[in-house]
Amino acid sequence: MFRRRAGNDFSAEIQAHIALEAERLRADGLSQADAEAAARRAFGNPTAAEERYYESGRWMWWDQVSRDSQYALRMLRRSPAFTVAAVLTLALGIGANTAIFSVIDAALLRPLPYPQPDRLVMLYGRGQSRENAELSPATYLDFHRQSRALDLAGYRQSPFNVTGQDRPERIAGAVVTPDFFGVLGVQAQLGRTLTPDLDRPGAARAVVLSYALWQRRYGGNADVLGRQIVLDGEPRTVVGVMPRFFQYPEESELWTAARFAVPEHILRPNLDQSNIRDSHYFDTIGRLRPGFSLAQAQAEADTIARRLKQQYGSNEEADNAALVTLRDDLIGPARPALMILLGAVGLLLLIACANVANILLARGAARQKEIAVRSALGAGRARLVRQFLTESILLAAAGGVLGVALAYAGLHPLRALLPEGMLGSAALTLDPRVLAFTTLVSLASGILFGLFPALHLSGARALDGMLKEQGRGSSGGMRAHRARSALVAIEVALAAVLLVGAGLLIRSFSRLLAVSEGFQAERVLSLRLSLPEARYPGTADRARFVTRTLESIAALPGVGSAAVVSRLPLNPGNSTRSVDIKGRTSTPDDPAPDYLVTSPDYFRAMGIRLLRGRAFTERDDASAPPVVLVNQSMARVFWPGRNPVGDFVMVGGCGNENDWCQVVGVVEDVHQHNLDQTPRPAVYVPYARDPWPFMVFVVRTSTEPAAAASAVQSAIHSIDRDQPLYGVRSMEEVVSASRSPRRVRMLLLSLFAALALALACVGIYGVMAYLVAQRAHEIGIRMALGADRKDVLGLIVGQGLKLSLAGVAAGLLLAAGLSRFLSTVLYGVGTTDAPTFVGVAALLIALAAAASYLPAWRASRVDPVTALRAE
């Protein structure tokens, strides 16, 4: 190898040479011109000389690489079983890493599809609960006016009934303030977005369509601009179509201008809410203005929040302001789970590398002669190491290619790891960044698993004695064996860490399965409907529609009971009301209970047990004395140790404001948000008293609920055929969807742990089998001297166990240190859950015994005579 020297240094030398030669020739009497020409002639072609200089360095390098690769390929072809095993092992490790990284790439690395996406933030209020809360309309407007650091826009996600063409359709969308598109920095692809002057009273409100909706419902015709469409019974004018990528907030397909300075409330669409301070119902998105950092904007928001508190008094939910970057807001709680999985696949890859290093060492033992010959012929240690590394990098590259194929096949289910709406319409892909990551990982693992055996095999003993050394249990063999044992112990330790992680998640999930939902999900069908204000303006109209519809559903064959509720269980979201209890002084710490509106049969249809008192009846209508039901948690918090039935409560912000309502019963707690959250206090109000325009029908059937779905739909359409039904799901689906993120995480981690376990077992088996082969002679002697088969079995299995015990002990210690990173995704188990740790230890030891049993059994079949005669 030539030392590197700059090319221009070399050409300077040539120039100096020619000049010196010309000088000499001139001294001999030639003219200047002749001397220079002669000097050049004598030198030959300087460019050619330079090229020769360049290439000598480069070609030598390339030549060696290509020779190494050819040799490596030949070696790999010669032992196909080894090659296939190594490539498959690596493909599993690299594939798992690629797949998980593609999710991380999509969630955390790929830029959001807006200009300068890092400057987009969500503005929330934050009270004592430290939870992000929406701003009230008046607070939003105060921030909008006072902030120097932020451009702000408000939006409320809302489904719309789109009619006016052949079929009614339910479409997710948002009511937005006009600056919404400006804040996100996205222009319309066709037409324009919303502008403030479109907010003229009297004129039809403007609506902007998503690309997908435009294609699907309006055939992608440009003449859609200016067309009138009917949203919730009210005509609107289409003014623009957004680009294909634009889908914010999640799933939205149309955006309509707010009627007032803030989005209107869904229950009071005709009321200007601009001065309301105690209701929070829409989100605020902002963009940092040029020159302001997130920290500056946060400081300013704090100042504004403090000023507002002084001016208007405490506003519980929003005494403080919190800025959250849009990305953090979107990814939310999925981030720790992703990091855990990334850690898990990292460990899996390490195990795969240890396993391949192990096979390489075993193979190296067989290649010692070849190594000795090569070094005797003058290959230096560096040269040998390079040869081995070429082989391992080739293996890793093959594993990488196969791994990418594996990752591609497994990509689809991984979407469940991300919150809905995180990706929009974009899919998980193996984009160039993911592929670059894979290349890097493959290369790194090639070096990782190749370097140790390479250094080991090319070590000091390569030169002396190896030629002489023949198979018998010599010191060199023992040295390799120790290295391999260490590798296997490391594998077992890493597998133990993964198993503990998987075990903790499995235990969490089984705890979650044991949680009672609070209702009976079997054979319950749910479907959504919302009644447009324009068609059903009065509460009495809505109440009548619901009563008639429920009657016609209940008349269907196979239907046990039917009801409506304002919000289904297991649906994250907020609808809370503050309550006052007659004869009890409220404290600021009182929780605001969940507020649910139900028709009388809801508890029967859903299978929610009534614990005290009575449920609602048909007689609890708008004209009757107002009544409520409370759940167990509410009873516990507000009436500790007492029976609430008969007491009176006042429920704020609903149709019964300023009425004392009598508590007529207590029902079982229902998991209204999530199975892993303790149920919150809840108060139920009869539907007839507060007929919400949007509702969920709940129908208990005597057959498979899906089979009843179309009959129920036609029963509803027989009352009003213009109302689109959506979200038709059985309650079992709802329950399973609510468990889905945990299930996916648990299954993935279990899969990785199982792979790790399998690899570790193969490792143990390999080392023990090799050991038995090495010690066949010794075993023969032992048996000739009277050791029976049981002794030999015990000897070998004991060795295998000793090896894995060290690994298990180290692994459990490591796991105890690492498992605290799991705490955010565990449910109902501690991070040092004893049964998990004991179980993992038992499992590993049992499998280690099993993996060494086969070689041991083979050893016990050794025929002493043959063994002694060999060699």
Place this chain on the structure above:
Amino acid sequence: MATQDDKEQLALLQGTLDLLILRTLVFGPQHGQGIARSIQLTSNDELLVEHGALYPALQRLEAKGWIRAAWGASENNRKARFYTLTKSGRSHLADETTRWQRLAAAIGCVLGAEGGS
């Protein structure tokens, strides 16, 4: 057969050039042109060094650590790259000189014997 002979001849020449360069540098540091000139003069113009071929040889010797190079000024105050014999270069030269002399003597013997009969 003929081509094989050519190759051997070339290889021999290459080795010889290395030896001659090392030998020239025994008298002190010298630049490339000086080395070429000096070989030509001391061999009574029998040996003509192709200047272009000189540099790869110098490069090779430098890489092997037998010579060292540094920029300096020629007698006419022109910037040139001067090569110096290293210690290991000196001992290599001694070995190679012995080898060369033995080889030359042996070849001489064989050729002489053949010529005599």
